[in-house]
Amino acid sequence: MAGVWVNQLLQGILLGGLYTLFATGLSLSAGVMRFVNIAHGDFIVLGCFVLLVLTTAAGLNPVVATLAILPLAFAAGFALQRFLLQRVVGENVLLVILVTFGLSIIIENGLLQGFGADPEKVSGGWIETATIGLGHDINVGLFQLMTFATAVALVAVLDLLLYRSGIGAKIRAVADDVAAADLIGLSSARIYAVAMGISFVTIGIAAGFMSIWTDFDPASGPTRLLIAFEVVVLGGLGSMWGSLVGGIVLGVAQSVGAQFDIAWQMLAGHIVFLGVLAVRPQGLSPKY
Amino acid sequence: MIQVNRPASGLMLGALRAAFAAALVVLAAAPFTFRATDVVLLTEFMSMLVLAIMWNLLAGYADIVTVGQHAFVGVGAYAFFGFAALWNVDPYLSIPLAGAVALAVAVPAMALVFRLRTAYLAIGTWVIAEVLMLAASKLDTFGGGSGTSLPIAIVLSFGRSRTDRLAAIYWLAFALAALALAVTYFLLRSRIGIGLTAMRDNEEGAAAIGVDITFSRILCFLGTAPFLGMAGAIITLQKLRIAPSASFSITDWTVFVIFNVVIGGVGSFEGPIIGTIVYFVLRQYLGELGTWNLILLGSFSIAIILIERRGLWGLCRRFLPDDLVPIGHKMRPQ
Numbered sequence: 332m333a334g335v336w337v338n339q340l341l342q343g344i345l346l347g348g349l350y351t352l353f354a355t356g357l358s359l360s361a362g363v364m365r366f367v368n369i370a371h372g373d374f375i376v377l378g379c380f381v382l383l384v385l386t387t388a389a390g391l392n393p394v395v396a397t398l399a400i401l402p403l404a405f406a407a408g409f410a411l412q413r414f415l416l417q418r419v420v421g422e423n424v425l426l427v428i429l430v431t432f433g434l435s436i437i438i439e440n441g442l443l444q445g446f447g448a449d450p451e452k453v454s455g456g457w458i459e460t461a462t463i464g465l466g467h468d469i470n471v472g473l474f475q476l477m478t479f480a481t482a483v484a485l486v487a488v489l490d491l492l493l494y495r496s497g498i499g500a501k502i503r504a505v506a507d508d509v510a511a512a513d514l515i516g517l518s519s520a521r522i523y524a525v526a527m528g529i530s531f532v533t534i535g536i537a538a539g540f541m542s543i544w545t546d547f548d549p550a551s552g553p554t555r556l557l558i559a560f561e562v563v564v565l566g567g568l569g570s571m572w573g574s575l576v577g578g579i580v581l582g583v584a585q586s587v588g589a590q591f592d593i594a595w596q597m598l599a600g601h602i603v604f605l606g607v608l609a610v611r612p613q614g615l616s617p618k619y
Numbered sequence: 620m621i622q623v624n625r626p627a628s629g630l631m632l633g634a635l636r637a638a639f640a641a642a643l644v645v646l647a648a649a650p651f652t653f654r655a656t657d658v659v660l661l662t663e664f665m666s667m668l669v670l671a672i673m674w675n676l677l678a679g680y681a682d683i684v685t686v687g688q689h690a691f692v693g694v695g696a697y698a699f700f701g702f703a704a705l706w707n708v709d710p711y712l713s714i715p716l717a718g719a720v721a722l723a724v725a726v727p728a729m730a731l732v733f734r735l736r737t738a739y740l741a742i743g744t745w746v747i748a749e750v751l752m753l754a755a756s757k758l759d760t761f762g763g764g765s766g767t768s769l770p771i772a773i774v775l776s777f778g779r780s781r782t783d784r785l786a787a788i789y790w791l792a793f794a795l796a797a798l799a800l801a802v803t804y805f806l807l808r809s810r811i812g813i814g815l816t817a818m819r820d821n822e823e824g825a826a827a828i829g830v831d832i833t834f835s836r837i838l839c840f841l842g843t844a845p846f847l848g849m850a851g852a853i854i855t856l857q858k859l860r861i862a863p864s865a866s867f868s869i870t871d872w873t874v875f876v877i878f879n880v881v882i883g884g885v886g887s888f889e890g891p892i893i894g895t896i897v898y899f900v901l902r903q904y905l906g907e908l909g910t911w912n913l914i915l916l917g918s919f920s921i922a923i924i925l926i927e928r929r930g931l932w933g934l935c936r937r938f939l940p941d942d943l944v945p946i947g948h949k950m951r952p953q
Contacts, residue, residue, distance in 0.1 A: 369741070428741050430925075439913075553745075598753045
């Protein structure tokens with residue numbers, strides 16, 4: 332009996348890896364750039380559909396396809412920030428929320444128009460089904476393990492990038508005070524665009540793993556946004572390692588909830604989130 | 620802002636105000652003059668108008684950008700069903716009671732989401748709505764995940780004949796919309812409204828002269844909940860059934876509402892009215908476009924934000940000397 336719970340705990344931790352991947356880009360835009368991209372989840376789903384086309388119509392290997400879209404994702408994020416969002420960034424967060432909200436609805440319905448409402452999935456081949464036995468009837472999937480390792484690596488890289496590199500220092504300077512950053516000669520518009528480009532690279536990576544891990548359909552975006560948001564708030568805004576903590580907490584909560592009753596999976600995650608928000612609004616591992 | 624003082628624009632404003640007053644009179648008597656199908660459409664219009672007014676009050680004035688107002692519509696719908704169908708409360712009395720339940724749910728919701736700053740509050744309200752929808756689908760007496768129909772006896776208590784029933788439900792929706800407009804008007808004219816407007820126009824300036832809007836924001840958030848709940852009850856009377864996905868529909872009760880207010884003009888009294896009219900006109904003439912409808916409205920509202928963030932009414936105000944319903948206070952000439 333204990334084996335079941337250990338297994339469920341382990342699966343939850345690994346699921347947390349996927350959730351961390353959803354969240355890192357949002358953590359960057361929300362925690363560092365101080366605005367929320369409501370279309371974050373829809374961009375992940377858009378990425379999944381691009382990968383679906385690349386792997387089925389063009390016959391690419393999913394790993395190759397994911398690596399191939401990363402530069403495109405950076406360019407898309409850079410352009411989105413530079414040409415659209417930058418025009419509404421400012422004191423009033425209302426406008427950014429509304430523009431990204433509009434984008435979210437456009438993407439969701441555009442995908443619905445193009446692909447229909449049926450669930451899709453990218454086939455990962457043998458990697459998807461390979462498992463590693465840990466004894467006592469506990470098995471973990473190779474792909475799940477790879478996802479978790481990627482999440483840890485991504486968090487480490489982003490943390491180094493933000494807190495140890497030149498561009499990271501610039502991003503944080505602009506985040507702290509746009510006017511002062513402009514005054515000392517930083518181009519805040521350009522730095523915002525680079526940050527959004529990086530955020531979109533994480534979206535591309537998240538799409539790569541999500542498209543193989545689960546089914547997705549055009550309406551999957553909002554759920555991914557909510558998960559990403561909960562992970563970011565749980566972990567503590569702006570903290571990269573916090574999103575790993577938040578991802579694992581949410582993954583375990585859902586996994587344990589599902590063990591009681593499969594219908595409780597999502598609800599259990601939300602309830603843990605609201606509980607933490609009630610007693611510890613600064614998150615579990617705050618940066619500031 | 621350049622003051623426009625041409626006589627033609629003054630005349631135009633007068634004509635608009637007269638048309639607005641005339642429309643109110645015509646709408647008050649709509650069931651006597653309009654066909655049944657039009658009354659149904661007008662009832663839907665009034666319900667959507669209430670939702671638009673409430674969202675505008677929060678996002679346009681109280682700095683609470685919510686993406687989760689369908690939560691309270693759904694709570695109202697379920698509470699109405701509970702009182703009227705399960706606990707045999709008088710159906711008319713069940714409507715304000717549904718509003719009261721929405722208010723009761725809004726108190727803990729507020730305590731939670733107000734811990735988040737504005738940008739994150741939007742998604743926080745969405746999480747709350749998601750939780751309430753999932754919880755509603757667990758209520759077996761309310762039909763569980765697939766929902767259930769309103770018992771015929773309750774439907775009949777609003778009128779034995781179809782015409783009477785449609786008229787009764789219309790007047791309920793009309794009364795709620797009129798009440799929503801009146802409450803918003805007096806709220807925005809009051810000390811609270813002046814503080815909110817000052818904060819919206821210049822946060823630092825308002826804070827410097829001692830405006831504290833924490834209380835006003837709480838009041839607005841809690842104040843909109845009963846209206847949304849009662850709108851949910853009236854919407855249930857139109858749809859004749861409750862279901863988690865329909866009663867808590869984010870597309871119907873939040874997405875369209877946000878687009879309508881953005882297109883009409885966020886942060887103006889007239890915005891929600893104009894936006895809701897535009898939405899219904901578009902829907903009538905473009906037909907049920909489904910997904911294209913939403914793509915179109917989404918693109919349109921992004922364009923509006925980029926070109927004139929005060930929406931269609933903001934565009935009109937470039938040519939008109941005053942608001943349709945003046946809520947600002949003017950200095951008296953010495």
